[in-house]
Amino acid sequence: MKYYIIAGEASGDLHASNLMKSILKKDSNAEFRFWGGDLMTKVAGFSPVKHYKDLAFMGFLEVAKNLKTILKNIKFCKQDIVNYKPDVVVLVDYPGFNLRIAEFAKNSGIKVIYYISPQLWAWKEGRVEKIKNFVDEMLVILPFEKDFYRKHQVDAHFVGHPLLDAISDLPEIDIRKFKSENNLNEKEIIALLPGSREQEVAKMLELMLSVRTFFADYQFVIAGAPSLPKEFYQKYVDENVHFVSNKTYDLLRVSKAALVTSGTATLETALLNIPEVVCYRSSRISYEIGKRVVKNIKYISLVNLIMDQEVVTELIQSELNTENLVRNLKRILEGDSRQKMLSDFKLLRKKLGGKGASDHAADVIING
Structure with missing residues (x-):
């Protein structure tokens, strides 16, 4: 299968890199194209389409100042997905960007998986409608998120928290x-x-x-x-x-x-x-x-x-x-x-x- 993965932050790079390792164990024919960082690069053996350091705009003011760049990145990403023709698009958190891509990919007939839910239970709860309409599978990492989505008629999968994977692999320390x-x-x-x-x-x-x-x-x-x-x-x-x-x-x-x-x-x-x-x-x-x-x-x-x-x-x-x-x-x-x-x-x-x-x-x- 061909996987197009988008992680827009350092934490997303960590969790997406571990996800890629797991996919490779289960799908020997896996092919990746991705937005992310150095950890994903190490797994794939090649550089991302865009590094998350070029995508990290925090806060209302910074987003407003860089809106032109953000919109340009979204347009480029959509075209890149069309060119790559993936079997599935995997979106890792990063909701401002990824929910737009979810809508585009779904309308283009591509399967959309969302891994690590945006914190809609804290704010912008209205975005759940986008999840319902444009995401095929929502994979959540906090146990109460499954109940939150059930309340909104979304059947989310609780897969556990990936930090436990990252921490369990640490070697003994002296x-x-x-x-x-x-x-x-x-x-x-x-x-x-x-x-x-x-x-x-x-x-x-x-x-x-x-x-x-x-x-x-x-x-x-x-x-x-x-x-x-x-x-x-x-x-x-x-x-x-x-x-x-x-x-x-x-x-x-x-x-x-x-x-x-x-x-x-x-x-x-x-x-x-x-x-x-x-x-x-x-x-x-x-x-x-x-x-x-x-x-x-x-x-x-x-x-x-x-x-x-x-x-x-x-x-x-x-x-x-x-x-x-x-x-x-x-x-x-x-x-x-x-x-x-x-x-x-x-x-x-x-x-x-x-x-x-x-x-x-x-x-x-x-x-x-």
């Missing part, structure tokens, strides 16, 4: 070796995951590092984002604050606890079994707009959303301050609260269906 290679001292580590965008990282690091005088027995290590240069982080580094780049999973695995900016990282941290405090703060205007746009959502972290209870503490807006960070970080470093969180993480992994999301998704894509 803590002493990791510390030595990254010039860290012998103290236990508190990991800081402040996000990936410069403005966000600067704001979050200032807050996260405000607790360090209360935890002199620990060293703080910042997980650097690949999108930011090493020089950006240097002003935060001192004898007890360190920095590592492109090693987030390894850093978490050698840490005692973590302070994490909300996003997929909150789930990754939990699946790696590291107790965490979730941090979120945006401008007041953005927050007020967000509250009105995002509906019926009790939590901001995926961990709590999946478990439908507060497993990890979420410090949001004015609640995100030094006093609250210190108190909640102390709770998860030792004692009953730490053990309860680790116990809940086991239930989380069970609820996500265990390893095998990529294989399950590949089965549906190949066999229908």
Whole structure:
């Protein structure tokens, strides 16, 4: 079969690359053409049609400024699909772009599979109609998404969460070796995951590092984002604050606890079994707009959303301050609260269906 796969972000590149590996195991005649990144390139053995780094426009203003480029990419993609004549188009998250392609592909008589649902349950619920009309199979990775789609008369497949595949393939890690290679001292580590965008990282690091005088027995290590240069982080580094780049999973695995900016990282941290405090703060205007746009959502972290209870503490807006960070970080470093969180993480992994999301998704894509 010929597969045309579109992933428009780094996370999509990761999950699509694992999906491609599973497809190759089950379909020895598989041929790929794809939009994605370096991980998909490694599987395919050739470069993407477009790299996701050339597609990543975040926020209303950036999208508006680059609208001409976005529309040009959509037009090019449609023509490229016509030229390639795939048996199936596989869309990975990235809804603003991919829902337009879904409509085009479906109307062109091509089978459309959507892998990793847009978060329609949080906002833009009206887009479900597009899923109903233009997507042949919806493959979801969060257990409550199946119920959400059933409510809208869409028979979605819950395939499990692909992060479990990515994490289960990690080799054993030697803590002493990791510390030595990254010039860290012998103290236990508190990991800081402040996000990936410069403005966000600067704001979050200032807050996260405000607790360090209360935890002199620990060293703080910042997980650097690949999108930011090493020089950006240097002003935060001192004898007890360190920095590592492109090693987030390894850093978490050698840490005692973590302070994490909300996003997929909150789930990754939990699946790696590291107790965490979730941090979120945006401008007041953005927050007020967000509250009105995002509906019926009790939590901001995926961990709590999946478990439908507060497993990890979420410090949001004015609640995100030094006093609250210190108190909640102390709770998860030792004692009953730490053990309860680790116990809940086991239930989380069970609820996500265990390893095998990529294989399950590949089965549906190949066999229908």
